[in-house]
Amino acid sequence: MKRQILASFAIGTLSATLAIFALQPISQETPANAANSETYRQLNLFGDVFERVRADYVEETDDASLIDNAINGMLSSLDPHSSYLNPKNYRDMQVQTRGEFGGLGIEVTMENGLVKVVTPIDETPASEAGVRPNDLITHLDDEPIMGMSLSEAVEKMRGPVGTSIKLSIIREGRDEPFDISITRDKITIKSVRYRREGDIGYIRVTTFNEQTSSGLDEAVTALQKEIGANLKGYIIDLRNNPGGLLDQAISVSDAFLEQGEIVSTRGRHSEDTQRYNSRSGDMTGGRPVVVLVNGGSASASEIVAGALQDHRRATVIGTRSFGKGSVQTIIPLGSDGAIRLTTARYYTPSGRSIQAKGIDPDLIVRQETEEEKNRRVTGEASLRGHLTSEEGEEKEASGSSSYVPANKEDDTQLLYAIDLLNGKKPSAQAAANKQAKSNAGVEQGTAN
Template sequence: MKRRVGTVAAVAGAFAAGLVVGPMVAAVAQDGGRADTYRLLNLFGDVFERVRAEYVEPINDRDAVENAINGMLTGLDPHSSYLNQRSYRDMQVQTRGEFGGLGIEVTQENGYIKVISPIDDTPAFRAGVKAGDLITHLNGNSVQGLTLQEAVEQMRGERGTAIKITIRREGADRPIELSLTREVIRPQVVRFHLEGNDIAYVRLTSFNEQTDAGLRRAIQTMRQQAPNGLKGIVLDLRNNPGGLLDQAVQVSDEFLERGEIVSTRARRTDDAQRWNAKPGDLAQGLPVVVLINGGSASASEIVAGALQDHRRAIVLGSKSFGKGSVQTVMPIPGNGAIRLTTARYYTPSGRSIQSTGIEPDIEVLAQRQEATAGIPREREADLRKALRNEGGVQQPAGAAIPKLDLPAGVAEKVSRLPPEGAPAFDPTKPETDFQLQQALQLLRNLASAQQQPTRRAASR
């Protein structure tokens, strides 16, 4: 892995520094005699010089080369890209848990900016931006022709400054225009509270450097708050777009005593990696329900897949996003970094969820329209140039894992659809969250079923 990173950084660094292409191309051609590569890189040099000399206005060499590099990377898959120095700094700040902007995770599709998920308690979230929305205009200007990074940079800015965004939403008759005021985004990545004084509810909004430590504090705090002890834990990963791989591993490890958590397979077989759990269960054996939906991606799917394969948790909700690839950020000294897809990851049973997603053990839809109207929700497989699903267990998701083993009647009492006339979901009112209410019902049914043999024995 280090050998590959060094090579990529050296090549990209030479372009970004504006060095003469010829000597580098000659070296590449001599190394293995790749004449085609030599000719193609000469083609780049010829086009670059022609643009510099003939374009209607003078161009900035650095901008031109950075755009070329970004075009090369974004042409590979939806998640590879070039980060200039400013973007790289922003990314580092974001993974530490603080950044400026609107509070949305986005990708690019068909020239538009696609919302993967709004971040809780941010300007975008409060304005009603939803997963699946297409951002078509920023301050009245079309986003078509912009790279994803350019669009993100426009949405970010100083605290207190305003931006107008135009959204196209599935089912809406006309575009939706919103005026948002930028804020310093300090997402509270771990939110928690007790449900009914006996069930711990923990929502993870993303996986940054604070996630695992925040999860530990949350469980410990609620354990102390529960007057008669905890009966179960709900781990809510809905609309969690992912983040750091090491945090996904640590969060999974909190609930597992042993066994594999996740493995990655790269282009070279000797770059494969595997992570295993260490003894110790933060939940101390309590039953766990993991909530997922179409906005649960990447690191969220690693956690859900690991706990599902080990039968440590019941996965409830709807099918996840299906991002089963790993991106490595490779710094280029003095010139930002590249974010490059370097591996696919696999759940403990050998499943690749790339473009397929995690199927829940118990499907529970958030709203009736998802079943009656077939509301589409874009997933990884729908993205342009998404990686294929390959190298994993070649069978339907879930077939490689043990059958869900619950006491009779427990799963059957869970409703798949909200009743007719159910109140609309309000994020400030947990009672309107149908999927959460079914998860709580499942845990209480499970606790009751587990107590019945003890009660019968005591009555004899």
């Protein structure tokens, strides 16, 4: 039996998985804190309650559903990212990591009993219909979400390709809820896109699935061939990238590093610590790299940004990332699905924990518009029941904007990165942001 380790936004999805996975054998050792007699007394209490519900509830109950919900309740009470996956949810999750599946194309989590949109995936029905990060979904085809589990809500949003569903949405900045109808489609996630920006290679990574490492190799090779000796550097755009597979995050980081640690994970016990190191040479030949992040950049994105920042291999530009720094392990339960359990925190090469803090850019550059102010992602620290920062709640940080303009001409962060690699003086607004960062300690980015 194998288990899969997730080190990203381990939440229910309708598109690319928010998890980071690596396969390892499950330990068969007895836990050090094996259950004592009081624990078994409590388990007997659960059995008594279960039988009372079966016998006396006003309507006939389904035993399997009661047990599934009890297991999920136990796990979801731990933190926002632990949960139970029934057999169908587990199969769906495995399909998602391959980057092709049916659905709407949105990453979602649960907040105060409602489904909260983390981000719509580029070029999917949800994105094209105008769904935005931070939207709260209250009803599905007029059925209230309050009272559903995240898995149940996700299941209702899935359906045959070509069928439609109505989402009722509450959006900050609008006085009244409104409806959006979306037609389900086959979601094929092209995780890497690239283009030439003058003598600069622009590479957009939307998620970390099984195709990401090969997609990055293709992008770098194509840009080197197209631009040739005039190539000045690369922009790696991780904005609104919610995470993905651990081995892919490591491979992407490794592509820009000659040597050194990329990320480490630390569990409850010292023997649970694992370190992942760079193994191959820098495929870009040491050319300058800029990494773009924002409030929608989570976990795998934060691993890449943190590794390149700590090794001084890249300049990180944008706004503070989400702060998802815990590791979830998918533990299969045979024919009964799997559990998703938080088992560790992950750390950047310098030993920084990102949990509930995020990655602070080297250069804070905002999209100074009213639209940006309405697109702020509140971050891991705002999630109910989140793992606190090891430095205490007072050291935790809120999120930042997830707004990325549709037009390049309006994208202050991208234009700043292009100017930086071209050796030009930044725009007036970007320069003002940089000065504000240097003057305000709370805004100070980390330049390790």
